[in-house]
Amino acid sequence: MELGERIMRASQQTEEGAPEERVEEDVGDWPSDMEYDQGEEEEEVVVEITEDDLLQYLDSQEEALVIAQGLFKEHSTGSLGELLSDKHAQELYTRGWTVLDHGIDTGLVSGAFDSAMQLVKDNQLKPASELKMSEEGDEDPYRDRKARDDLTVWLHPQGTASSSAVSASTGNVQSLVDVLAGPLYNDISSIIHLSASPTSTEYQLAYYPPTNARYERHRDALPTNDPSDTDQRRVTCIAYLNQEWQAGMGGELVLYQKQSEFKVNDAPPDVEYIPPEAGDSQSLGKFVVPPLGGRMVIFLSGVMDHEVLPSKGERFAITAWYR
Ligand SMILES: O=C(O)CCC(=O)C(=O)O
Ligand SMILES: [Fe+2]
Structure with missing residues (x-):
């Protein structure tokens, strides 16, 4: 999966459809302050991505400042x-x-x-x-x-x-x-x-x-x-x-x-x-x-x-x- 797509999926946790398998290990590189939906009813889609990948991805997107x-x-x-x-x-x-x-x-x-x-x-x-x-x-x-x-x-x-x-x-x-x-x-x-x-x-x-x-x-x-x-x-x-x-x-x-x-x-x-x-x-x-x-x-x-x-x-x- 493309990095961009993985991030989109990670941020759209309420999407319908089968959630990906939960990955409990190796998630330590997520930014520690990033927010996740804590709703109990909703399935979480968890993907693996390192902080470096995330920052690099964010840099390649439309300027965060403009958003x-x-x-x-x-x-x-x-x-x-x-x-x-x-x-x-x-x-x-x-x-x-x-x-x-x-x-x-x-x-x-x-x-x-x-x-x-x-x-x-x-x-x-x-x-x-x-x-x-x-x-x-x-x-x-x-x-x-x-x-x-x-x-x-x-x-x-x-x-x-x-x-x-x-x-x-x-x-x-x-x-x-x-x-x-x-x-x-x-x-x-x-x-x-x-x-x-x-x-x-x-x-x-x-x-x-x-x-x-x-x-x-x-x-x-x-x-x-x-x-x-x-x-x-x-x-x-x-x-x-x-x-x-x-x-x-x-x-x-x-x-x-x-x-x-x-x-x-x-x-x-x-x-x-x-x-x-x-x-x-x-x-x-x-x-x-x-x-x-x-x-x-x-x-x-x-x-x-x-x-x-x-x-x-x-x-x-x-x-x-x-x-
Ligand atoms: O204390 C600071 O200068 C920054 C702390 C910080 O980045 C945070 O708690 O998210
Ligand atoms: Fe901070």
């Missing part, structure tokens, strides 16, 4: 709220990512770091490679256990307590989730059509221990331009809590950028650009973003390949995946 641009709304200048400006909206549209610095109160950021550290000491975070897809979801059989070294826990906006919500001690971690679920959700949903409410958005606290913990290059979703698609994550927002971050601690987020999408570069001065390797047509340019406390990196989940470089510092982030 994702199909979900942008016409927003009038100045219609955004407290956090995002027209510049951020423009960057998200033209190259798939943007950085927002100083969007969060510094006291809130350092308080969230302390509460997050307490949660680690209280053993509330578990290796992401073992975590369920969501608290109700099944164990993800496709997870690549070697792809990432972080510890994580799912979080919930205030007032939507659920069985595994980490409780009272979360303090400022909770307040930060409420920023992602409140003002940031509102701004993003005025730029891009979202299918999920702020309460059904996924929020996760992640901790990379200072032992060179890293997360391999991956993509968080497949690109979609279908407003009714509820399977794919549309926008990833990562808020970093690391106020004491120093150059040399590593742990940078690398965003892979196609030259054709490299239109505006108004990134903060500490964001380094590494051009594609000369003579290698597959090689992409890289933006290397230090995980500074208070910084939020926002990107289109189905568009940007990204990776976390080995971290020598205690590295915390709270991520929201908007659908």
Whole structure:
């Protein structure tokens, strides 16, 4: 079967007809964050494909950025709220990512770091490679256990307590989730059509221990331009809590950028650009973003390949995946 056809079949899991034999082994190379339909009634079609094949296939398709641009709304200048400006909206549209610095109160950021550290000491975070897809979801059989070294826990906006919500001690971690679920959700949903409410958005606290913990290059979703698609994550927002971050601690987020999408570069001065390797047509340019406390990196989940470089510092982030 052609690679493209295999991917189509994998993404159309609700198709009628005899499902292929389930392959339980050798599925470890699927991207660990890719979403799968968890409906109990539906037969899953499982095909084998490596992460490299998938990224290569995605690159050979219609530009992911062009597909994702199909979900942008016409927003009038100045219609955004407290956090995002027209510049951020423009960057998200033209190259798939943007950085927002100083969007969060510094006291809130350092308080969230302390509460997050307490949660680690209280053993509330578990290796992401073992975590369920969501608290109700099944164990993800496709997870690549070697792809990432972080510890994580799912979080919930205030007032939507659920069985595994980490409780009272979360303090400022909770307040930060409420920023992602409140003002940031509102701004993003005025730029891009979202299918999920702020309460059904996924929020996760992640901790990379200072032992060179890293997360391999991956993509968080497949690109979609279908407003009714509820399977794919549309926008990833990562808020970093690391106020004491120093150059040399590593742990940078690398965003892979196609030259054709490299239109505006108004990134903060500490964001380094590494051009594609000369003579290698597959090689992409890289933006290397230090995980500074208070910084939020926002990107289109189905568009940007990204990776976390080995971290020598205690590295915390709270991520929201908007659908
Ligand atoms: O923490 C980061 O900078 C990125 C984490 C990430 O890519 C993920 O959790 O999917
Ligand atoms: Fe990711």
